[in-house]
Ligand SMILES: Nc1ncnc2c1ncn2[C@@H]1O[C@H](COP(=O)(O)OP(=O)(O)O)[C@@H](O)[C@H]1O
């Protein structure tokens with residue numbers, strides 16, 4: 001039996017009217033990487049903050065590295081690393097100085113702190129930039145420095161809260177490689193993400209979270225078996241004949257086809273998409289139907305959501321935002337964004353509902 005490094009049972013958390021966590025159960029086995037996949041507002045950061053002892057749950061239990069997060073927070077803190085924990089990566093210090101400072105805070109001793117900083121700069125491809133002030137770093141470099149800072153104390157368990165949100169594709173891939181290296185070296189990792197592709201690539205197991213609950217859990221293959229590895233999107237010119245098209249295509253689908261009532265777009269989860277595409281076209285043509293749009297793509301978080309909940313991730317997010325209007329702090333800034341453990345605010349993924 002694998003040893004669990006992280007366990008959560010029935011975690012609940014309310015913020016006033018908002019039920020951020022409605023009973024989260026989760027296990028991360030030692031040395032594995034679990035991806036917590038969910039849209040904005042699903043409860044990912046709240047769960048991570050509870051596991052990292054930064055927030056007390058209203059109900060439920062959790063352990064990290066064998067220690068109870070509520071009764072043994074110091075032991076938990078000694079075992080973990082959290083990205084964004086030192087969100088105050090000091091802009092005016094160099095990358096090296098930032099890492100040495102974390103080492104000093106952890107009482108590593110001068111020599112050991114220096115060595116560890118050098119080692120991490122090398123491992124994260126920051127040696128060239130190591131002696132430049134952090135304010136000159138790109139977003140991707142900053143994220144790597146933040147991750148490096150969380151590793152100074154060689155944590156057994158690492159929490160990565162949306163580590164690649166807002167990064168450009170090249171930086172995202174570079175960060176994935178770093179995370180894969182950590183996983184290979186035996187670090188237990190809990191990573192939250194909004195990207196199915198990211199969970200797919202990195203995670204041994206994926207927990208899909210929505211509305212403060214885990215709504216599906218399994219390996220990427222298990223989830224895809226429920227979903228199909230590919231998705232065909234299709235729109236018929238004569239919208240009135242959409243049901244007829246669905247009738248023709250249903251037996252090609254890996255799961256129930258869905259129709260977006262507003263656009264008439266048919267979404268067909270399939271296995272072996274490339275092979276099936278030709279058959280889709282044959283059947284549609286054969287019935288004298290005209291195609292307005294046809295595409296084949298890998299399932300996105302939105303497709304997973306559609307398959308699991310019957311509504312899109314965007315709709316889930318919008319529903320939550322309406323229930324809990326964006327919180328504004330001083331000067332009208334979103335407080336929620338600052339509370340997440342990301343290093344940079346990421347406006348690209350924030351859906352504002354204008355009332
Ligand atoms: N400090 C807070 N005060 C009030 N509501 C909050 C606070 N933090 C989070 N929430 C709400 O709790 C829910 C879950 O948030 P969060 O855990 O940040 O989700 P995620 O990280 O998945 O985007 C959201 O509806 C969010 O608006």
Ligand SMILES: [Mg+2]
Pocket residue numbers: 044045046161162340341
């Ligand atoms: Mg978050």
